[in-house]
Amino acid sequence: MSTRTLQQIIRGVATSDGAGVKLRRSIGAQPGLRLDPFLMLDEFGTENPDDYIAGFPPHPHRGFETVTYMIDGHMRHEDHMGNVGELKSGGVQWMTAGRGVIHSEMPQQESGRMRGFQLWINLPANEKMKPAAYRDIPAAEIPQVDLPDGGSVKVIAGSVQIGGQRTAGPINPTPDTLATDPLYLDITLPAGGSFTQPVHAGYNAFAYVYEGSVTIDGKAVPQYSAGVLGDGEQVTLQAGDAGVRAVLIAARPLHEPVVQYGPFVMNTREEIEQALADYRNGTLAA
Numbered sequence: 001m002s003t004r005t006l007q008q009i010i011r012g013v014a015t016s017d018g019a020g021v022k023l024r025r026s027i028g029a030q031p032g033l034r035l036d037p038f039l040m041l042d043e044f045g046t047e048n049p050d051d052y053i054a055g056f057p058p059h060p061h062r063g064f065e066t067v068t069y070m071i072d073g074h075m076r077h078e079d080h081m082g083n084v085g086e087l088k089s090g091g092v093q094w095m096t097a098g099r100g101v102i103h104s105e106m107p108q109q110e111s112g113r114m115r116g117f118q119l120w121i122n123l124p125a126n127e128k129m130k131p132a133a134y135r136d137i138p139a140a141e142i143p144q145v146d147l148p149d150g151g152s153v154k155v156i157a158g159s160v161q162i163g164g165q166r167t168a169g170p171i172n173p174t175p176d177t178l179a180t181d182p183l184y185l186d187i188t189l190p191a192g193g194s195f196t197q198p199v200h201a202g203y204n205a206f207a208y209v210y211e212g213s214v215t216i217d218g219k220a221v222p223q224y225s226a227g228v229l230g231d232g233e234q235v236t237l238q239a240g241d242a243g244v245r246a247v248l249i250a251a252r253p254l255h256e257p258v259v260q261y262g263p264f265v266m267n268t269r270e271e272i273e274q275a276l277a278d279y280r281n282g283t284l285a286a
């Protein structure tokens with residue numbers, strides 16, 4: 001099997017979003033740093049309530065999916081469909097904005113650590129206007145598989161094969177059920193530990209390091225950075241001296257034009273104008 005090399009390191013840059021939540025943005029920090037179909041990866045991680053307390057008051061999305069993975073902390077999601085989701089440590093919120101969603105994500109803690117990720121995954125043209133959907137996945141529904149030589153893997157989307165045993169995550173699509181067919185793993189390795197995962201050839205993939213460091217094909221990816229992988233059929237992550245915690249994320253690229261205006265991601269400018277008009281007249285999320 002061909003092994004993926006490390007092609008590029010995208011360091012997370014400090015930014016803020018919502019009502020002033022401090023974030024590190026890597027994938028998508030600039031339009032040239034998108035990785036089809038990934039539009040953006042934000043990591044939030046802080047012990048300081050001032051960095052998160054303002055949260056994300058009601059705001060719209062159209063044309064893609066948002067995946068929020070809470071490692072530590074508690075936020076409440078509310079949307080125009082009447083969904084209320086308590087996003088707690090280890091839980092995932094998988095939201096398909098489709099034709100339109102208006103939601104808020106507000107902290108439910110006034111102190112302590114808040115840490116996690118929000119990933120934006122694009123939808124293909126023929127799925128951008130599908131009905132909005134929301135799925136709340138508590139930590140208990142996300143399998144954690146121990147590795148034979150130490151460490152563990154949480155399977156959020158896609159599947160792993162470890163010790164002859166296949167384990168699928170709660171999101172386990174095929175290209176027929178979800179065009180982007182994503183893989184999303186949260187990997188913990190001790191110092192010197194390693195983990196090899198098959199990744200479909202042709203899919204775009206990256207590993208984002210949020211603790212420690214990792215080596216891929218002989219090159220180190222430092223903390224708070226996304227290591228974008230070259231093509232191939234598998235990838236091996238080798239933990240650095242302090243071990244590593246990283247997410248490994250892959251998906252099938254869409255090869256479509258991307259026109260983004262803030263929280264609206266469509267294929268053409270006309271479709272963006274329509275999204276803005278629909279939002280103004282109250283029919284975006286109806």
Ligand code: CO
Binds near residue numbers: 059
């Ligand atoms: Co949002």
